[in-house]
Amino acid sequence: xxxxxxxxxxxxxxxGSVTQKLLATDCSLSFSNSMQPLYSIGTKGALGxxxxxxxxxxxSFNFLTTITGENGGGRVGGCGVAGNIVNYLASGIKNSTxxxxxxxxxxxxxxxxxxxxxxxxxxxxxxxxxTSSAGFTFFGSGDQVAPVSGYIAEFAGNPAQTGMLATGxxxxxxxxxxxxxxxxxxxxxxRAIGPTAQENGTIFxxxxxxxxxxxxxYKVGQEFPTTTxxxxxxxxxxxxxxxxxxxxxxxxxxxxxxxxxKGLNASAEVMEVGLSGAxxxxxxxxxxxxDIVRTQKNLTSVY
Numbered sequence: 038x039x040x041x042x043x044x045x046x047x048x049x050x051x052x053g054s055v056t057q058k059l060l061a062t063d064c065s066l067s068f069s070n071s072m073q074p075l076y077s078i079g080t081k082g083a084l085g086x087x088x089x090x091x092x093x094x095x096x097s098f099n100f101l102t103t104i105t106g107e108n109g110g111g112r113v114g115g116c117g118v119a120g121n122i123v124n125y126l127a128s129g130i131k132n133s134t135x136x137x138x139x140x141x142x143x144x145x146x147x148x149x150x151x152x153x154x155x156x157x158x159x160x161x162x163x164x165x166x167x168t169s170s171a172g173f174t175f176f177g178s179g180d181q182v183a184p185v186s187g188y189i190a191e192f193a194g195n196p197a198q199t200g201m202l203a204t205g206x207x208x209x210x211x212x213x214x215x216x217x218x219x220x221x222x223x224x225x226x227x228r229a230i231g232p233t234a235q236e237n238g239t240i241f242x243x244x245x246x247x248x249x250x251x252x253x254x255y256k257v258g259q260e261f262p263t264t265t266x267x268x269x270x271x272x273x274x275x276x277x278x279x280x281x282x283x284x285x286x287x288x289x290x291x292x293x294x295x296x297x298x299k300g301l302n303a304s305a306e307v308m309e310v311g312l313s314g315a316x317x318x319x320x321x322x323x324x325x326x327x328d329i330v331r332t333q334k335n336l337t338s339v340y
Contacts, residue, residue: 048098050122051142057122060203062168064098064145066185068175091253091260094175094185096143096152102159102167102207104300104308120298120308123171127157127247128310131270131340140265143173150175150185153253153265158246159207161214161298165242167207176253176261204302211299214240219280219334238280241331243296245310247272270340274312281322281332291316291338312338 048061071090074083103121126141140151152173159169175185218238250269253262274296291314297307315336322332 047145048100049144051144052122052126055122059098059100059121059123060103060206061098061100061145064096066094066096066148066175068092068094068185091176091255091262094150094152095172096150096175097156097170097172098145099168099170101203102161102169102298102308104205104207104298104302104306119306121169123154123157123169124159124308124310126154130154130249130267131247131272132313133267136267141173148185151261153251154249155251156246156248158244159298160242160244161207161209161212162242163209165209167209167212167298174251205300205306207298207308208301209242210301212297213299214243214276214296216294216296217243217274217276217334217336218278219282219332221280221282236280238278238332240276240278242277244275245272245296272312272338272340274315274336276334276336278332278334279329281330282320282334285317285320288316290314294336312336313340314338 048059048064050057050059070092071088072086073089074086076083100121100123104119140153143150143152152175154171155174156172157170159167161167218240220235220237222235248271249267251265251267253265256263274294294312294315296310296312298310299307315338317334317336319335320332321334322330324330
């Protein structure tokens with residue numbers, strides 16, 4: 038394979054008429070080919086190996102969480118949704134389960150293909166740059182060629198506009214996560230015999246992730262799926278703070294929460310991530326030398 042330098046390996050995603058380059062730090066692609074041997078009575082050995090399922094590949098990459106959108110304007114494709122295109126895709130898919138979705142065109146290092154989003158996550162912490170991760174699934178091609186193809190020269194002279202994108206990199210400096218903090222107050226009996234006591238937690242970091250289950254639908258004579266049905270989605274949010282609340286009350290409906298992440302440009306644009314019916318499933322606490330007591334609480338939502 039020809040030598041590829043990092044300045045020629047920008048990750049580019051296209052969904053509909055929207056194309057966006059991401060500030061990816063790495064990208065990996067792998068493929069598997071499911072084959073099954075065919076045997077016949079009276080013949081020793083297999084007659085050959087034949088396809089038992091469509092070719093399938095997995096692509097994953099890490100990138101800096103970007104708020105500015107495709108042209109530094111804070112919106113992806115003018116649709117009124119701030120943030121990066123991966124966050125936009127994840128939001129649309131999880132709120133439309135049992136529906137079909139088309140593939141997303143992905144290019145990097147000169148190769149290209151159509152993939153379906155299966156995982157997405159990001160983290161945000163105090164005074165740190167936010168990083169994200171995404172995973173896509175590739176399937177075989179309907180035109181009898183390799184699912185992913187291309188040439189290195191395809192990206193020549195088309196680098197990512199890093200200066201424009203970098204101004205919108207998400208950072209904990211401007212992000213406020215007070216929505217998720219724990220508040221503990223003294224009981225009525227305690228207040229009757231002493232002063233009122235109340236503690237409000239301080240949020241230090243949050244880790245978000247979501248995964249999708251999807252089922253491809255194939256026609257006879259076609260290796261690339263006609264459509265893909267997303268059946269279920271599950272997202273998790275882990276929050277680190279300094280107040281421990283051990284009372285995990287059962288709430289079937291859960292609560293609706295919205296996390297807002299801001300970029301370095303400190304503009305009014307924010308990337309919003311909403312959790313519908315979020316339920317707290319666990320709490321934990323740890324203590325170490327030369328540090329404050331840290332507590333963790335985990336919330337999950339299902340769609």
